[in-house]
Amino acid sequence: MVEASRIGQSIGFTLDRFIKNNQDQFQYASGELSQLLRDIALASKVVNREVNKAGLIDIMGPLGSQNMTGEDQQKLDVLANIRFTRALKKGGEVCALISEESESYEDLNNNGKYVIAIDPLDGSSNIDVNVSIGTIFSIYRRKSKIGGPIQSEDILQKGSEQVAAGYILYGSSTMLVYTTGHGVNGFTFEQSLGEYFLSHPDMEMPETGKVYSINEGASNSFPEPVKKYLQFCKDSTYTARYIGSLVADFHRNLLKGGIYIYPSTAKDTKGKLRLMYECNALAFISEQAGGLATDGEQRILDIEPQDLHQRTPFYVGSRQMVEKAQSF
């Protein structure tokens, strides 16, 4: 955890300054990871602008074919993928990009030292209805020789090997929350200045809470232990809150305490969420904030990935609540 005194002095710092001041925390401090985080922040500002005018696109664009800058209109999740890919390619620190939007990984710069896994815009069912959505990212050190071809050891790394992870929440305000393994810090975007400012230093997830987030509509096909845990939540008069946007549900639970569950179901026998670019990042952040993340049996960060788009059941949130759910 970052020492309180150091953080205390930094409230209101811009993200850039905060990254610079804390650069010495990185194991391989040579400035590239800092620059990579800045690239992500920059791309997120562009995506934020587009998310904010999502409802206007049909009004302002000439009948759905092209937008105002002459590009073909794209769905926002595809557009976000383009924005992040472009920013990371220009930045040059990333050799391979794994994205929810692409079947295979993308080679960005052979000399890049980092691998990134990203869900550019998560919560797709909420994009068109003005409900919070998010970007999720995980950053790994490349393992193979710099300059050579990408190897599977570079792209299929366990969550415990992340060197940084974070998310951007496009909500009632836009926030960027990230960790480099030294605690979790949250930054709020100030629209008129175009800057992220440190607003939530050294975030800690409450040990326990009273909120459970799960899509109960699918409960007929939940595993028996999950059904029993849900009954326990009701008997304990917990409150149900489910936005259906992972980042938003996670962020609320991070601040207020709670548990988010996406178990295996009849439709998604291995769960719905993707290990590499949805679960690993949030698992890293939750552990750094004092919470827990498991697949119901083992720690998410210990899962050996076999596939870029692998799915996993996901139980994440306040430590005591995840432990309780697991005990069922």
Ligand code: AHM
């Ligand atoms: P997506 O990557 O297609 O957007 O799906 C991920 C989303 C999560 O944000 C959310 O928690 C979950 O899917 C909701 O799924 P469901 O509608 O099945 O409850």
Ligand code: MG
């Ligand atoms: Mg997603």
